[in-house]
Amino acid sequence: xxxxxxxxxxxxxxxxxxxxxxxxxxxxxxxxxxxxxxxxxxxxxxxxxxxxxxxxxxxxxxxxxxxxxxxxxxxxxxxxxxxxxxxxxxxxxxxxxxxxxxxxxxxxxxxxxxxxxxxxxxxxxxxxxxxxxxxxxxxxxxxxxxxxxxxxxxxxxxxxxxxxxxxxxxxxxxxxxxxxxxxxxxxxxxxxxxxxxxxxxxxxxxxxxxxxxxxxxxxxxxxxxxxxxxxxxxxxxxxxxxxxxxxxxxxxxxxxxxxxxxxxxxxxxxxxxxxxxxxxxxxxxxxxxxxxxxxxxxxxxxxxxxx
Amino acid sequence: xxxxxxxxxxxxxxxxxxxxxxxxxxxxxxxxxxxxxxxxxxxxxxxxxxxxxxxxxxxxxxxxxxxxxxxxxxxxxxxxxxxxxxxxxxxxxxxxxxxxxxxxxxxxxxxxxxxxxxxxxxxxxxxxxxxxxxxxxxxxxxxxxxxxxxxxxxxxxxxxxxxxxxxxxxxxxxxxxxxxxxxxxxxxxxxxxxxxxxxxxxxxxxxxxxxxxxxxxxxxxxxxxxxxxxxxxxxxxxxxxxxxxxxxxxxxxxxxxxxxxxxxxxxxxxxxxxxxxxxxxxxxxxxxxxxxxxxxxxxxxxxxxxxxxxxxxxxxxxxxxxxxxxx
Amino acid sequence: xxxxxxxxxxxxxxxxxxxxxxxxxxxxxxxxxxxxxxxxxxxxxxxxxxxxxxxxxxxxxxxxxxxxxxxxxxxxxxxxxxxxxxxxxxxxxxxxxxxxxxxxxxxxxxxxxxxxxxxxxxxxxxxxxxxxxxxxxxxxxxxxxxxxxxxxxxxxxxxxxxxxxxxxxxxxxxxxxxxxxxxxxxxxxxxxxxxxxxxxxxxxxxxxxxxxxxxxxxxxxxxxxxxxxxxxxxxxxxxxxxxxxxxxxxxxxxxxxxxxxxxxxxxxxxxxxxxxxxxxxxxxxxxxxxxxxxxxxxxxxxxxxxxxxxxxxxxxxxxxxxxxxxxxxxxxxxxxxxxxxxxxxxx
Numbered sequence: 001x002x003x004x005x006x007x008x009x010x011x012x013x014x015x016x017x018x019x020x021x022x023x024x025x026x027x028x029x030x031x032x033x034x035x036x037x038x039x040x041x042x043x044x045x046x047x048x049x050x051x052x053x054x055x056x057x058x059x060x061x062x063x064x065x066x067x068x069x070x071x072x073x074x075x076x077x078x079x080x081x082x083x084x085x086x087x088x089x090x091x092x093x094x095x096x097x098x099x100x101x102x103x104x105x106x107x108x109x110x111x112x113x114x115x116x117x118x119x120x121x122x123x124x125x126x127x128x129x130x131x132x133x134x135x136x137x138x139x140x141x142x143x144x145x146x147x148x149x150x151x152x153x154x155x156x157x158x159x160x161x162x163x164x165x166x167x168x169x170x171x172x173x174x175x176x177x178x179x180x181x182x183x184x185x186x187x188x189x190x191x192x193x194x195x196x197x198x199x200x201x202x203x204x205x206x207x208x209x210x211x212x213x214x215x216x217x218x219x220x221x222x223x224x225x226x227x228x229x230x231x232x233x234x235x236x237x238x239x240x241x242x243x244x245x246x247x248x249x250x251x252x253x254x255x256x257x258x259x260x261x262x263x264x265x266x267x268x269x270x271x272x273x274x275x276x277x278x279x280x281x282x283x284x285x286x287x288x289x290x291x292x293x294x295x296x297x298x299x300x301x302x303x304x305x306x307x
Numbered sequence: 308x309x310x311x312x313x314x315x316x317x318x319x320x321x322x323x324x325x326x327x328x329x330x331x332x333x334x335x336x337x338x339x340x341x342x343x344x345x346x347x348x349x350x351x352x353x354x355x356x357x358x359x360x361x362x363x364x365x366x367x368x369x370x371x372x373x374x375x376x377x378x379x380x381x382x383x384x385x386x387x388x389x390x391x392x393x394x395x396x397x398x399x400x401x402x403x404x405x406x407x408x409x410x411x412x413x414x415x416x417x418x419x420x421x422x423x424x425x426x427x428x429x430x431x432x433x434x435x436x437x438x439x440x441x442x443x444x445x446x447x448x449x450x451x452x453x454x455x456x457x458x459x460x461x462x463x464x465x466x467x468x469x470x471x472x473x474x475x476x477x478x479x480x481x482x483x484x485x486x487x488x489x490x491x492x493x494x495x496x497x498x499x500x501x502x503x504x505x506x507x508x509x510x511x512x513x514x515x516x517x518x519x520x521x522x523x524x525x526x527x528x529x530x531x532x533x534x535x536x537x538x539x540x541x542x543x544x545x546x547x548x549x550x551x552x553x554x555x556x557x558x559x560x561x562x563x564x565x566x567x568x569x570x571x572x573x574x575x576x577x578x579x580x581x582x583x584x585x586x587x588x589x590x591x592x593x594x595x596x597x598x599x600x601x602x603x604x605x606x607x608x609x610x611x612x613x614x615x616x617x618x619x620x621x622x623x624x625x626x627x628x629x630x631x632x633x634x
Numbered sequence: 635x636x637x638x639x640x641x642x643x644x645x646x647x648x649x650x651x652x653x654x655x656x657x658x659x660x661x662x663x664x665x666x667x668x669x670x671x672x673x674x675x676x677x678x679x680x681x682x683x684x685x686x687x688x689x690x691x692x693x694x695x696x697x698x699x700x701x702x703x704x705x706x707x708x709x710x711x712x713x714x715x716x717x718x719x720x721x722x723x724x725x726x727x728x729x730x731x732x733x734x735x736x737x738x739x740x741x742x743x744x745x746x747x748x749x750x751x752x753x754x755x756x757x758x759x760x761x762x763x764x765x766x767x768x769x770x771x772x773x774x775x776x777x778x779x780x781x782x783x784x785x786x787x788x789x790x791x792x793x794x795x796x797x798x799x800x801x802x803x804x805x806x807x808x809x810x811x812x813x814x815x816x817x818x819x820x821x822x823x824x825x826x827x828x829x830x831x832x833x834x835x836x837x838x839x840x841x842x843x844x845x846x847x848x849x850x851x852x853x854x855x856x857x858x859x860x861x862x863x864x865x866x867x868x869x870x871x872x873x874x875x876x877x878x879x880x881x882x883x884x885x886x887x888x889x890x891x892x893x894x895x896x897x898x899x900x901x902x903x904x905x906x907x908x909x910x911x912x913x914x915x916x917x918x919x920x921x922x923x924x925x926x927x928x929x930x931x932x933x934x935x936x937x938x939x940x941x942x943x944x945x946x947x948x949x950x951x952x953x954x955x956x957x958x959x960x961x962x963x964x965x966x967x968x969x970x971x972x973x974x975x976x977x978x979x980x981x
Contacts, residue, residue, distance in 0.1 A: 018821035026833045140963035142914040144921045145937060145955040152944050202364075204407040210362045211402075212473065213395030214425055222421075223410055230412075245826025249918060263829065264922075267836045275833060283824045301412055302457040 008294065012287045017069075023279045024065050027272045068273075072280060078273030086277040089262050094281070097258035099171060100250070101243045103178025104185070108236055112186045116193020116232070117225070123198045132194070135187035143246075147180040147253040164255035174256070181250040185239050192235055196228040203227070230300045237293035241286030308376070309513040310359070310398075310481055311335040315373035317354050317537075319584075320366060326584040328354045330537040331373070336481065336513040341504070343516045343528035343545070345560070347581050351537035352517045356483045359515075360400050361390045378480070396426045398481040399474035401503075404490045405466035409458040415442075415469050416454035422476040441472040445502060464495035471503055481513040488523060500527060521564055525549065533557050536582045536592035543614065543621025553614045553623035553632045555597050591626070599627050709975035719971035725964040733780035740776035744769065744931045765940055765950035774931055775953050781932040782961060785843055785850075786913040792851035793912075794905040797858025802897065804859070805866030806889060812863070819856035827853055828918060835924040846925050850912050861904050865897040872896070903973045910965030917958055933958045 059067075071078065077086035119128040138146070154176055155163030165173045179186075200206065201224060209223040248260030255261075259278055266274030298304045317329035329351040336342045346352045357363045359375055361382065375382040377398065382390060402408040410418055419441055420434030429437070435454065442450035445468040447461075458466055467487060474482055484503065488496040504527045507514045518524060524531060525545065532542040533556065541554035552558040559577040579596035582588055588595055594604040603626055611622040616632060625631055713719045732739060747769035765771050804815040830853050838845040869875060875892050883892070919925030920934025921941070928935060933954040940951035 014817055015820045015824055018817070019824040022821060022825065023830075023833060026830075136963060136966060137959070140910065140914075140966060141955070141959045142917050142921075142962075144918055145951075145958070148937075148941050148944060148951065149955075152948060156945055204402060204404060205410040207362055208402060208408045208473075209410070211360055211394060211400045212422060212425075213391050213393070214421065215391065218425065223413075226412055227410070241824075242826065245829050248826075248828050248832065249922065252922065264832070267832050270837070279825070279829065279833075282826060282829070286824050286826075302414075303411055303459050 005291070005295070008291050012291070016283060016287060019283045020069070020276065020280050021065055024068070024272075024276050025061065027270070027275050028061060028064070068276065072277070077277035077280075086273050089274065090278065090281065093257065093259045093262045093278075096256060097244055097247050097251070097260065100174050100178055100181060100247055100256065100258060101240060103171065103174045104182035104243050105236060105240060107179055107182040108186050108189045108239070112182075112189030113193050113229070113232060115190040117197055117220075119190070120194040120197025120228070121201065121220070123194075128194070131190065135190050138183050138187040143180060143184060144249045144253060146183050147177075147250055150176055150180055151253060167257050177250050177254045177256060180253070181243060181247055185236075185243065189232060189236065193228065193232050196231055197224065200224055200228045230297070233300060234293050234297055237296060238290055241282070241289045244285055245282050308335050309338050309340075309378065310515075311374075311376040312355065312359065313374040313376065315355060315358060315375065316371040317351070317358055317363070318369050318371050320369060324585045327587060328368075328537055328584055329358065330587070332534070332537070332539055334532045334539060334542065336515055338480065338513055339508070339511045340530070341507065341514040341516060341528045343518060343524040343531045344534060345518060345521065345524060345531055346534035347519060349581050349584065350534040352534045353485055354537075355534075356400070356485055356515065356517055360398065360483060361394060362400070392426070395422060395479070396477045397479050398483065399477070399479045401467075401470050401474045401482065401484040401487045403486040405463070405470045406458060406490075408470060409466060411458055414455045414457055415461070416456075419454075419469070419473055419476060422473065426477055437476070441476055442469070444475070444506075445469070445472040447472075463491050464499060467491060467495075467499050468502065471499070471506070475506055475510070478510055479512065481515070482507065483515045483517070485517045486519070487516075489518070489520070496523070503527075521560060533560070536587055537584065538592065538624065539611065539622075540593065540624045541621065542611075543623075547614075547621050551632050553621060553628040554625045555599050555627075555631050556593050558631060559596075591624070599625070599630060601627075709972070712975040713971060716971050716975065718967050719975070722964040722967040722971065725960065726968060729779050729783055729961055729964070732776055733783040736777045736780060740773045742770050742773040744774045744777040746770075763947070763949045765936065765943070765947065767939070771936075771950050771953050774936055775933070775957050777931045778933040778936060778954055778957065779961070781843060781926065781930060782913045782916065782934075782958065785847055785916045786909045786961075786965070788843075788847045789850035789854065789912045789916075790905050790909040792847065793854040793858050793908065794901060796851060797855040798862040798898075798901050800855065801859030801862030802866050802889075802894075805863035806870065806885075806893065815859065815863070819860055822853060822856040825853070827915065828922070831915070831919045832922060832924055835919060838924075841927045841930060843926060843930065846916055846919065850915065854908065854912070857908065858901060858904060861900050862897065865900045866893055869893050869896045899976045903969050903976065906969035906972060907966050910962040910969075913958065913965070914962050 068078070075087065077090070079085060115131055119131045122128050151163050154160045161176050162173065165177060205227075206219060206224055209219045214223075244259060247256075247258060248264060250256070251258045251260035252264060259282070263275060263278050265271075266278065311333075312335070313333050315329055315332045316327075319326040319328055332351065332355050334342060334344070344352045344355070354363070354368070357368075358370055359382070363370070370383060373383075377393065382393065385393070409415065416435055416438045419438035420429075420431065423429040423434040423437050424431060439450050439454050442454060447453060447465055447468055453461075458469070461469065467490075470487075474484075482503075487503065488499050491499060500523060503514070506512075516524070516528060528545045530542065531545050531548050532539050533548075533554065534540065535556050541548070541552065541557045543553070548557060549561070552561055556577070559575070562575040563577065565574055577596055582592055582595075588605075590606050591597070591600070591604040591609050594600040597604065607626070609624045609626045611624050612628050614621040614623050614628060614632065616629065623631070747767045763771050765774070800815060804812040831849055834849050834852075835845060870893060875888065878888055878892050916925055916932070917934030917937060920932055921938040923938070925934055926932045936954040937951055937958070940947065940954070944951055
């Protein structure tokens with residue numbers, strides 16, 4: 001187990017470097033990193049050269065990347081366009097996005113798994129066909145349309161929620177945005193659970209459990225669910241990274257000042273350090289979540305042994 | 308009588324039509340008795356057993372007629388909750404493939420102990436002690452240290468012993484073993500079968516042994532019921548059947564066993580294929596494959612004749628059982 | 635009795651390359667899903683395609699050489715009787731026709747707008763009403779199909795070609811290239827798609843659809859490459875492929891004659907479903923302001939501009955959004971139906 005974790009951590013290094021380098025190159029090569037530094041005005045050439053030198057931008061790109069990453073590992077993520085430390089932005093933005101992600105994951109777990117179990121046990125019945133159709137529709141409608149519609153209906157027309165989230169973004173204001181963020185994954189979790197349950201329902205060990213005279217409830221929870229949820233749990237685990245990175249659309253619609261909002265600002269102002277810094281953290285979250293899911297997999301399925 | 312199945316009918320309703328899997332099966336087992344139910348796959352032997360256990364998949368399966376008397380009570384009139392309390396506690400089942408029949412993500416100790424916590428209301432600690440006891444009883448070495456292991460960590464024979472232990476846990480009056488040794492190596496088969504027979508004698512249980520393997524049957528069974536296309540075609544004490552089969556199908560089965568004294572000769576095979584259960588031939592279901600078939604076999608369903616000759620004590624569903632017996 | 639522990643049913647996740655970070659390890663056929671990091675819809679595609687791998691190429695597939703042909707003709711016979719396939723196929727056919735000749739059903743000019751009529755509702759001759767700039771929503775919705783379908787089709791073709799060639803070769807030859815490719819796909823999976831699109835496209839000034847397509851191919855190919863790689867590896871292990879190798883078939887002959895026909899099915903299914911998600915992605919990027927830009931007529935742009943007037947003129951948002959949803963749905967259902975038809979388990 002220990003050796004496996006170490007090997008996986010080593011494997012993460014090239015992926016981490018590759019992904020951050022890719023973003024670094026995209027931002028640097030394609031945009032002008034100092035363009036945003038003089039506020040909304042155009043920098044005059046002298047200042048620009050000065051700034052370039054100051055930020056080491058006259059050096060080759062790989063050297064810039066190395067310097068930047070070196071700084072990152074000492075906890076220095078650089079400065080954002082408005083002069084704030086990027087780490088400061090992160091400390092305000094990440095808690096918001098983490099809360100939003102928690103709400104989204106809760107929706108996936110509670111609604112997704114429940115619907116999946118219900119439809120999986122009633123395969124072919126009207127409730128199954130209905131839910132299946134709804135999941136397809138949810139997957140087909142882009143998240144930003146779902147978000148806009150829910151905002152219009154719940155926020156504007158019926159006034160159940162406030163159409164935009166305050167800057168503190170407490171949990172109760174994040175319920176609808178969380179649902180929007182979760183929607184596509186939620187539909188997918190439902191389908192995945194349904195398939196898994198329906199497949200395992202005919203399994204021999206479920207028949208054994210029935211033949212043992214166990215109550216139906218126990219057969220389903222202890223024998224059927226325990227096995228069927230393994231792929232679902234691993235999916236939800238890997239989805240956490242994707243949700244945090246994909247929150248950009250939801251955060252924009254509901255005006256949530258989270259990671260997506262800061263990234264969007266950073267991109268608009270072509271601030272390399274904000275963008276690369278946030279993406280670096282997101283990539284790390286993604287990689288760690290994947291590692292944890294793999295380890296969790298061994299806990300859930302004793303047949304898996306790590307060498 | 309411990310168990311009496313009377314005129315049982317089971318159908319499977321599928322999109323392509325109705326498959327008549329069991330068509331009027333009757334058999335009985337007494338305490339301490341072993342009944343072997345013999346037949347090809349699709350003959351309805353497993354479906355009958357599942358109907359007795361009450362674990363038939365419904366739908367698509369449906370019991371359309373008959374009675375299942377267990378200790379004098381018709382199980383088919385029971386409510387599901389009453390039925391559940393009978394399962395596992397008073398009658399238990401051993402399945403063919405222990406690897407897929409045991410839950411892969413629960414330890415064997417948990418799966419054995421579950422019988423005691425659910426049916427007997429024991430604490431988990433006591434149930435675990437019972438599980439170790441059971442594993443000892445089916446002679447699993449180092450039971451105490453292996454009780455937390457998972458099914459995949461055991462060999463095939465050991466896994467089937469765990470299945471047996473699970474079935475015996477609450478000392479039921481009836482055990483149904485559905486091809487218990489088919490998935491095992493030949494060397495292990497005999498060990499597992501002997502263990503099962505020994506425990507059965509010890510606990511004086513009724514045993515229904517479902518198999519297609521005539522070799523397994525000879526040593527352990529008291530009576531044999533041969534099934535074909537969802538009906539019993541012959542039933543008799545084990546020695547009578549081997550000595551003088553009174554149905555051409557049984558005869559065919561016996562002749563298709565390879566024997567050392569007939570080395571070099573071509574092996575007999577029953578011609579044709581088992582019938583399609585959606586379209587069972589009229590008259591005697593075996594008639595298209597039967598060497599003795601005549602016109603009456605194509606029109607009249609044969610009743611179970613009493614086989615009275617030559618000291619035999621059996622029944623045969625063949626219009627020409629005498630001919631078969633002597634031919 | 636000797637103890638013979640049975641080896642685990644599933645491939646060990648520790649087998650190089652590791653499960654999630656690479657293509658092989660824990661393939662979806664084990665029940666667990668290698669998430670693409672692109673969100674549920676992409677994973678749906680992966681799931682649909684990957685479940686095909688086993689029946690088509692599993693070692694138990696007792697396929698003689700003529701199997702692919704009968705598989706495809708069987709699948710076609712199934713499809714013709716499947717109402718889902720017929721409906722989604724007709725919808726797609728309709729979309730293709732109106733994106734080629736939009737003037738068949740819309741006589742107006744999508745760029746002709748009259749601010750005086752801004753946000754007006756449905757009226758004779760203009761069934762969908764007007765948008766915030768006073769353009770006819772019906773005409774714009776019809777003309778928007780062209781861009782969406784073009785982006786979807788071109789991106790899918792690019793992704794499918796690049797992905798299946800790279801993935802297929804890696805799966806076929808294995809070794810160092812396979813390892814390198816696996817790591818490279820890992821890198822792409824670690825970058826959130828929308829984010830990558832924002833960064834890359836925010837600096838592009840071109841107003842054509844090609845940067846968007848290029849971006850989708852750049853970030854989309856690893857998904858198909860993973861599927862193709864896995865599919866080729868499973869097919870390669872088939873007895874008849876081994877037999878062909880034993881008979882001395884050349885690499886190129888093996889690839890073209892034996893492996894490609896069997897390995898291509900999952901790629902087709904995943905690509906069909908992905909086509910829907912690319913259309914959706916284009917709209918999302920346009921909504922964020924980095925995808926297509928006016929005067930291009932696209933559903934994404936129209937939804938984005940209508941979102942400012944959502945309180946007063948929701949119809950301007952609902953019509954293009956509905957068209958978008960129906961299009962995406964049609965491709966997903968088509969992929970679903972093709973998957974069902976190609977899956978012999980369900981027959």
